[in-house]
Amino acid sequence: MVFISIIRNFKHLLGLVLKTFLKIQRQPFEKDKKMKFKSINKNSHFIRAYKKGQSFIYPSLVVYVMKQRYGGLRIGITSSKKIGGAVKRNRSRRVVREAVRSLGLDRNLNYDLIFVCRGKTAREKPARLADLIKQRLTAAGVMNDTTDTDTANQSV
Numbered sequence: 001m002v003f004i005s006i007i008r009n010f011k012h013l014l015g016l017v018l019k020t021f022l023k024i025q026r027q028p029f030e031k032d033k034k035m036k037f038k039s040i041n042k043n044s045h046f047i048r049a050y051k052k053g054q055s056f057i058y059p060s061l062v063v064y065v066m067k068q069r070y071g072g073l074r075i076g077i078t079s080s081k082k083i084g085g086a087v088k089r090n091r092s093r094r095v096v097r098e099a100v101r102s103l104g105l106d107r108n109l110n111y112d113l114i115f116v117c118r119g120k121t122a123r124e125k126p127a128r129l130a131d132l133i134k135q136r137l138t139a140a141g142v143m144n145d146t147t148d149t150d151t152a153n154q155s156v
Contacts, residue, residue, distance in 0.1 A: 037100070040076030040112060049076070049114045056136040060120035061096065063133060065140045066112045073109045075100060079117035092121035099129035103143070111142050 040046060053066030068074075077096050079089040096115045121129070137143040 037105075037107065038072055038074045040074050040114065045074075045112065046076055046078070046114060049112050053112070053114070054140055056140070058118075058132055060118055060124050061129060061132065062116040062118065063136055064112075064114040064116070065137065065142060066114075068110050068112055070110060073105060073107050074112050076112070076114045077117065078114065079121070083117060083119055083122070088122050089117070092117040095121060095124060095126050095129060098126040099133055102126060102130045103134055103137075105137075105143065109142060113137075113142070 040049075049064045049066045053064040056063040056065070077093050079092050081089075083089050083092060096117060100113075100115070115133075134143060
């Protein structure tokens with residue numbers, strides 16, 4: 001009887017050790033590496049940004065920037081059926097999402113950013129779109145241009 005309880009305790013301890021070891025092994029592979037932003041889902045929030053926000057127009061993208069009181073940085077990406085089929089619309093959204101992610105925006109900024117995809121968006125490279133977006137967000141006061149000069153000074 002005593003022998004059976006010792007074996008059960010040993011199995012329990014061995015299970016705990018294996019679970020902790022497996023958790024340690026899984027940590028580097030978590031999906032938390034990608035930056036997640038709050039998304040704008042309600043039509044009324046989009047309409048408010050269209051009416052009250054500041055707009056920047058490109059041939060491949062339209063950006064609306066609106067300051068808000070609280071809530072952190074929220075991002076909305078739209079693409080209409082004028083662009084093309086579902087594959088083209090989804091590709092244009094993916095390209096814009098990757099461009100915004102590569103900018104490394106601070107999630108604590110109180111802004112609503114709306115990106116309206118156009119026909120050329122799906123053919124653009126995310127790096128080129130990121131440059132365009134960065135220029136306009138710097139002009140709107142959302143981003144500081146000091147981060148680039150600091151990294152340029154460190155590399156020299």
